[in-house]
Amino acid sequence: MLRVNRVNKIQGIIAVPGDKSISHRSIMLASISKGETVIENFLRGEDCLSTIDCCRGLGIRIEEEGKKIIVYGNGLSGLKEPEDVLNVGNSGTTIRLLSGILAGQEFLTIITGDSSIRRRPMARIATPLREMGAIIEGRDNGRLAPLSIKGGGLKAIDYTLPVSSAQVKSAIMLAGLFANGNTKVTETTQSRDHTERMLKAFGGNVKKEDNTIIISKSDLYGQTVEVPGDISSAAFFMVAAAAMPGSNLTIQKVGLNPTRTGIIDVLKKMGADIEMENSFVSGGEEIGDIIIRGCKLVGTCIEKEIIPRLIDEIPVIAVAAALAEGKTTITGAEELKFKESNRITAMVTEMKKLGINITELTDGMEIEGPNIIGGGNVESYGDHRIAMAMAICGLFANDTVKISNSECISISFPQFEERLKEITL
Numbered sequence: 250m251l252r253v254n255r256v257n258k259i260q261g262i263i264a265v266p267g268d269k270s271i272s273h274r275s276i277m278l279a280s281i282s283k284g285e286t287v288i289e290n291f292l293r294g295e296d297c298l299s300t301i302d303c304c305r306g307l308g309i310r311i312e313e314e315g316k317k318i319i320v321y322g323n324g325l326s327g328l329k330e331p332e333d334v335l336n337v338g339n340s341g342t343t344i345r346l347l348s349g350i351l352a353g354q355e356f357l358t359i360i361t362g363d364s365s366i367r368r369r370p371m372a373r374i375a376t377p378l379r380e381m382g383a384i385i386e387g388r389d390n391g392r393l394a395p396l397s398i399k400g401g402g403l404k405a406i407d408y409t410l411p412v413s414s415a416q417v418k419s420a421i422m423l424a425g426l427f428a429n430g431n432t433k434v435t436e437t438t439q440s441r442d443h444t445e446r447m448l449k450a451f452g453g454n455v456k457k458e459d460n461t462i463i464i465s466k467s468d469l470y471g472q473t474v475e476v477p478g479d480i481s482s483a484a485f486f487m488v489a490a491a492a493m494p495g496s497n498l499t500i501q502k503v504g505l506n507p508t509r510t511g512i513i514d515v516l517k518k519m520g521a522d523i524e525m526e527n528s529f530v531s532g533g534e535e536i537g538d539i540i541i542r543g544c545k546l547v548g549t550c551i552e553k554e555i556i557p558r559l560i561d562e563i564p565v566i567a568v569a570a571a572l573a574e575g576k577t578t579i580t581g582a583e584e585l586k587f588k589e590s591n592r593i594t595a596m597v598t599e600m601k602k603l604g605i606n607i608t609e610l611t612d613g614m615e616i617e618g619p620n621i622i623g624g625g626n627v628e629s630y631g632d633h634r635i636a637m638a639m640a641i642c643g644l645f646a647n648d649t650v651k652i653s654n655s656e657c658i659s660i661s662f663p664q665f666e667e668r669l670k671e672i673t674l
């Protein structure tokens with residue numbers, strides 16, 4: 250149980266842990282590359298540790314040397330049939346991206362995860378991977394994990410994503426590395442493009458024509474990867490500082506890939522005082538410091554087009570909206586129903602418990618502010634982003650906010666409480 254009390258301001262200079270999406274991808278690409286990959290600032294959150302476990306289960310040697318992770322890649326055809334079921338824990342990114350790699354392997358793998366993973370939709374990856382030639386079975390007529398995957402002999406496909414999802418896009422791209430011909434993936438709304446960027450950095454044959462990515466069989470070579478700070482973790486402190494007048498916070502070396510910076514655009518639209526400094530590029534990813542000064546925010550309208558650029562930040566954006574003057578509407582966000590929890594219902598239910606004026610919509614939510622936030626007991630639903638968003642509510646509440654099942658925070662941000670203590674006065 251995490252207890253959070255009201256504070257007067259947010260102040261300091263901090264760093265947040267490594268980006269979760271980039272950490273997962275660095276282990277997976279390194280595992281199928283030739284030679285060694287050294288990963289710096291890898292996120293030691295439970296989800297990324299699950300990716301390490303799964304790749305070890307596929308016969309890859311992965312070692313921790315001080316702060317670095319070293320992966321001894323075996324090349325494109327160097328994975329081995331696992332002796333046991335692979336378990337991704339709570340990580341959707343692990344099961345979906347790894348399924349793309351497993352579709353390229355002639356051996357059998359059975360892959361599963363925790364109760365949340367076993368409820369999340371897998372047909373979105375199984376359908377295109379089957380079209381490429383992989384044999385994938387699962388519960389509910391092949392739609393739910395555990396999944397069994399037997400691949401090999403893949404053929405390239407030309408696929409338009411029916412939902413905007415970087416996980417589905419990446420699964421097809423990774424399978425495309427093992428397929429004969431040019432695999433094409435088209436997306437109507439741009440989702441995070443870390444797989445495209447990292448594949449290029451590892452020597453992969455990948456190019457983009459308009460909104461279509463084209464990939465073909467190519468050897469990958471081990472690299473040094475410097476993982477930027479996770480903007481999705483930074484978002485919790487960004488909202489706290491932006492909405493609390495008198496605050497002044499610097500978050501150093503955060504990933505500023507434009508496919509991830511929707512949170513900055515939205516907070517600015519809400520009147521927040523945010524600046525970026527010391528920008529540089531490493532491994533094809535933009536990195537920089539974010540400086541936030543607190544002020545009064547105003548409500549805004551968030552629609553479908555921007556959702557993929559801030560999908561994981563919506564729970565904490567709802568908190569910013571509760572503190573802002575006027576109405577905030579979030580629509581076109583149905584995908585939130587398929588995350589670790591149904592994040593629309595979870596945020597609406599829990600914020601209501603603290604007296605916040607919030608209404609559930611079929612594809613989002615509507616929040617009328619500003620609210621006087623009360624204390625009380627709230628639930629995390631075992632969802633790290635819900636737990637941290639509710640903790641940010643506590644910083645503004647007139648009594649203690651107690652979040653049960655808050656251990657799940659270690660899935661993406663094990664040092665969340667420590668960092669929060671460092672910046673609150």
Ligand SMILES: O=C(O)C1=C[C@@H](OP(=O)(O)O)[C@@H](O)[C@H](O)C1
Nearest residue numbers: 270342413414415416417560561
């Ligand atoms: O590719 C990734 O690393 C991720 C993609 C997003 O999921 P979807 O692809 O399901 O939108 C996001 O919500 C998740 O936290 C990480």
Ligand SMILES: C=C(OP(=O)(O)O)C(=O)O
Nearest residue numbers: 339340341342561588634
């Ligand atoms: C949805 C998330 O992750 P995943 O899909 O990897 O479980 C998240 O981190 O918010």
